[in-house]
Amino acid sequence: MSRQAGRGTESKKMNSELFTLTYGALVTQLCKDYENDEDVNKQLDKMGYNIGVRLIEDFLARSNVGRCHDFRETADVIAKIAFKMYLGITPSITNWSPGGDEFSLILENNPLVDFVELPDNHSSLIYSNLLCGVLRGALEMVSQGLSSSETEIRTTKVQMAVDVKFVQDTLKGDSVTEIRMKFIRRIEDNLPAGEE
Amino acid sequence: MAIFSVYVVNKAGGLIYQLDHYAPRADTEKTFSFPLDLVLRPHDERVVVAFGQRDGIRVGHAVLAINGAEVNGRFTADGKDVLEFLANPANYPVSIRFGRHRLSSNEKLMLASMFHSLFAIGSQLSPEVGSSGIEMLETDTFKLHCFQTLTGIKFVVLADPRQAGIDSLLRKIYEIYSDFALKNPFYSLEMPIRCELFDQNLKLALEVAEKAGPFGPGS
Numbered sequence: 001m002s003r004q005a006g007r008g009t010e011s012k013k014m015n016s017e018l019f020t021l022t023y024g025a026l027v028t029q030l031c032k033d034y035e036n037d038e039d040v041n042k043q044l045d046k047m048g049y050n051i052g053v054r055l056i057e058d059f060l061a062r063s064n065v066g067r068c069h070d071f072r073e074t075a076d077v078i079a080k081i082a083f084k085m086y087l088g089i090t091p092s093i094t095n096w097s098p099g100g101d102e103f104s105l106i107l108e109n110n111p112l113v114d115f116v117e118l119p120d121n122h123s124s125l126i127y128s129n130l131l132c133g134v135l136r137g138a139l140e141m142v143s144q145g146l147s148s149s150e151t152e153i154r155t156t157k158v159q160m161a162v163d164v165k166f167v168q169d170t171l172k173g174d175s176v177t178e179i180r181m182k183f184i185r186r187i188e189d190n191l192p193a194g195e196e
Numbered sequence: 197m198a199i200f201s202v203y204v205v206n207k208a209g210g211l212i213y214q215l216d217h218y219a220p221r222a223d224t225e226k227t228f229s230f231p232l233d234l235v236l237r238p239h240d241e242r243v244v245v246a247f248g249q250r251d252g253i254r255v256g257h258a259v260l261a262i263n264g265a266e267v268n269g270r271f272t273a274d275g276k277d278v279l280e281f282l283a284n285p286a287n288y289p290v291s292i293r294f295g296r297h298r299l300s301s302n303e304k305l306m307l308a309s310m311f312h313s314l315f316a317i318g319s320q321l322s323p324e325v326g327s328s329g330i331e332m333l334e335t336d337t338f339k340l341h342c343f344q345t346l347t348g349i350k351f352v353v354l355a356d357p358r359q360a361g362i363d364s365l366l367r368k369i370y371e372i373y374s375d376f377a378l379k380n381p382f383y384s385l386e387m388p389i390r391c392e393l394f395d396q397n398l399k400l401a402l403e404v405a406e407k408a409g410p411f412g413p414g415s
Contacts (some may be wrong), residue, residue, distance in 0.1 A: 057374040
């Protein structure tokens with residue numbers, strides 16, 4: 001999973017504080033620009049989506065995982081390989097629905113919110129909503145439909161919907177951060193040849 | 197050992213990147229006097245040798261240049277029809293360069309789309325479910341290797357049949373794509389790749405693969 005030697009990026013271990021500060025600066029600037037928490041959530045989701053569609057190729061190129069054949073495999077890969085690779089944490093997978101199409105990722109600690117406290121006037125802000133977008137974007141590219149939806153935030157052109165939403169958030173006083181992912185439908189068009 | 201070219205095809209079958217790394221030079225230039233003992237005929241947009249193979253000039257070779265000036269399809273550099281020019285004894289002696297026709301970028305686009313379709317047909321014809329499509333196409337002068345990612349992008353490499361290590365080269369090209377093309381925020385997905393860094397790193401990777409020769413890369 002590490003980069004190839006001699007690529008010149010070997011020494012680039014970035015400080016995680018810088019990452020936390022960068023994300024924080026991003027969210028606060030969005031709050032200033034949009035003023036409305038719902039709009040900020042939408043923007044974070046969009047940004048996350050754009051990250052996700054690119055990140056998936058990086059993930060596939062480095063981790064060499066094969067195609068996942070069901071939602072359980074997908075959940076395993078996301079929690080054990082992807083989160084570990086990019087955020088250094090391994091969330092646990094729990095709360096499978098009876099139909100096997102919904103599960104929860106429990107994050108003990110979320111590196112994005114290391115030093116953050118949500119003030120009262122931003123109570124409906126989903127601080128880590130970028131993550132939802134990333135998961136949605138990444139899975140959409142490998143033809144497993146995911147769309148972040150928080151009530152009205154449903155993108156019109158995707159006909160599949162996988163819900164990615166925060167159910168619990170340590171910033172709002174819960175003990176852990178819980179992301180609920182629900183598989184709704186697979187995208188049938190634009191499948192690469194050989195997949196059906 | 198050589199790698200001839202690299203093609204990157206997007207999900208929709210459009211060519212988004214193409215690199216010709218090494219083209220075997222098989223041009224022959226000769227001076228001729230009237231009458232020409234080669235039989236030439238028009239073919240598509242070019243004039244090709246139909247009969248009378250000699251001295252390295254093979255059937256199928258196209259007229260590339262007359263008297264040093266490159267021909268423009270069926271016409272000479274100054275606009276005259278090549279066949280008429282060569283039928284006129286007043287123009288002789290003339291020096292003509294023959295060789296294999298190089299593909300134009302439009303032709304490459306068409307061929308990439310065709311390959312994309314053949315790939316799809318290949319996976320459907322496969323008796324096994326979930327086929328990974330055409331992985332290799334072998335001829336006596338080159339081998340075409342193809343790798344399709346889970347997201348539908350295809351990386352195609354044409355190389356010498358004896359060249360080894362193309363599988364790892366394809367994976368390496370995937371990494372280079374995910375780094376220098378995708379992490380460039382100004383590059384839009386599925387569009388032609390015009391990133392300097394991608395070019396440079398790709399060429400480096402090809403050189404490493406070529407140096408490794410028939411035994412594959414060392415590490």
